[in-house]
Amino acid sequence: MVLVCFLLDLCSLSSPLLRDLKQSLLQLANLYTVSWNWRNKSDSLGDRIGLCYVIKNRISSSDELKVAYSPRVDFSLRDFHHAVNSLPTDSFFPEINDSGSLSCHAMKLASVLSDQVLYSWGGKDIVRKVIVLSSFLPENIDSALKETLMDAADKCVSVEFVLLEQRSNHLSDIRDNINSFARCISDLDNCSFQSYLPEVKVFHGLVKQWLQDLRDDTEEPLQARFIFNSNLAGSLKQISCNLSASVNHIIDGFNPCKTCRCHGVPLCNAEKSRIEGPSCAVTFHDLGAIDVIDNSVKVGENTILFMPSFQSSMKLQQVSSPVDFNIIERTNLGSLSEGVIFGNPYFVTPSASPEIEAASDEMDQLELNFQLFKGLCSALQSLDQGLVCSSNCNIESMREATFHCYYILQPSDNGPMLLRRLAGSEEVLPFSDVNQFIDHSVPKEIEISIQSSLFKLDSRDYNPVLYERGFHQKLNLLVKESLQFG
Incomplete structure (x- = not known):
């Protein structure tokens, strides 16, 4: 299990940056609350999030560490929201040193890595991680802090420094400072460093990374082997792979x-x-x-x-036919990742509305509806594009959804269209291992060997009628055995 403690250097975080960071922390807590349960069958939601921050005392000019939220037995979404929303917003206090560059305040990391704070949270077997969020980093790490970080490594504690670079005309170039800091921690195996420009996509990605940190113990990929009839290279007939989920279903309402x-x-x-x-x-x-x-x-x-007595929520209602889908935009099917498509597919064919069926003199409208459907399908097919739609209905459950549900309407060649569910921003999971195989080159002899093996396989269009799963045979045997008991 992983316990994550966030350490915010409020002295270096401007108001706009702190606002975006607070929203990211709230999103993390929300996702952790709703996405954990369907993977973990525990009766309680374990609390594995801590939140600390550093501010400067305006009177003594000394840095002070404050614990905003410490983990308990069960995670409290309400208390965590209160802690994040209560973070001081007037603590931005950058200083300019004699050289004209911004000086960094001590991040009080040693105070966090102590028996009074981090080491008192969680049990003995829990793995701890500290994520330091700041806009400025020191050029060097003194011997005391380095010793603290080495002691943390002995206690299986990792420390990740996240630099949110600020673009401003009055700031000096901090690239040399970044390089110097990265060299200082390069020999510490438990420390890592990342720098980002604070943009919407960056914060969205950070939230998903942090969510993965919290769920590492349940997110072990499923091991799989793809076995061929003939050798691929040498005597090998199989490829070993990891199977990982690409989306995380969130609830439709409360x-x-x-x-x-x-x-x-x-x-x-x-x-x-x-x-x-x-x-x-x-x-x-x-x-x-x-x-x-x-x-x-x-x-x-x-x-x-x-909730207060005057506030209530409506139960999700069953949706009545017809279901409305609002067209949002076109999208290139070649660029659409299959990993963001999930749920049951639905065939889409033209039909007559009840109003048209009830009016005998509206047959031309019925014909027009069929022509429009075929024309739309043909146009999308020629463009190799689909239509992104939204609806307040989750067609999996046929109930109203509090949040938007997105769908892709895909054309076919002279046939029905296909409607499939698309993942929204809250549901997409990060896939960080992509560079592990992209950077590998394939020798020519292996390419030739694989092609030779593939050509030994039959090639034909897929027809599900030709691929029996054995359902009828198995059920017939079960019924036959049951009949023996009279």
Whole structure:
């Protein structure tokens, strides 16, 4: 398990930069809350996020470390939001030294890597990581800090320095400073350094990286082998691979629920509660009306928010036909990654609306609808493009979604079109291992050997009728065995 502690150098973070960083931390907490549960069957959401910051005392001019949020047993989305939103916004305090360059404040890293803070969080077997976020970095690391970092390595603690470079006319060139700092930590195996320009895409990518850090213990890729009938190279007939998910399903909305006042957990057995009365899901004791909190909202499986009495949420409603899809834009199918397409595909064919079917004199409208469909399909096919659509309906569940659902409408050659679900920004997972195989060159003899092996395989258009899975054979055997018992 990995516990991640964020250390923010507020002295170096301007107001716009801090605002974007706070939004990123809130997004991380939101995704952690809803995306953990379907992969981990635990009854609770473990708390593995810490938040600290450094500010300058205006009176003593000394740097001070503050702990905004320390991990508990269960993660509290509400308390973490409160901690992030309460970060001081007036602590930006850059200093110019005699050479005209910006001097960096001590990041109080030694105070974080201590028994009073980081080492007191989590159990003995947990792996800890500190992410330092700053706009300025020191040119050198003194011997005391280096010793602290080496001691952290002995305790399986990694430290990642993230520099958010600022573009401003009054700032001097910090490239030499960056290179000097990178050399200082190059011999420390537990330390890493990354520099970014603070842009929207950068913050979006950082959130996904941090989410992966929190979920490393559940995100081990599935090992797979692709086995061929003939040798690919030498005596090898197989290629070993990792299978990793490309998208992470998020929920379509938040449902209201009733919770017990004693433990704050949803009432068990809703049907029993309706007939016999509510009971506590922990003690199973019967509850009176005063013992029940009516205004609670369930976020994911394990997180409950208690709401004011005047605020409520609507349950997701079943969608009635027809379902509306709003066309947003065209997209080149050749550039569309199959990794962002998920869910069940739906064939799309032209049909008559109820209004057209009810009016016998509207047959020309019916014919026009068919012509428009065929014309659209033909035009998209010639452009090799599809249409990106949005809807307030999740066609997997046929329920209204609180958030937008995106779809791709793909053409075919003289046939029906295909509607498939597209992942949104919150659902896409990072894929960081792509450079591991892109940088490898393939010798000519291996290319020839692989082509020779491929040419030994039959080549034909896929027809599912030709590929039986054995369902009928297996079920027939089960029924036959069952009949033996009379």
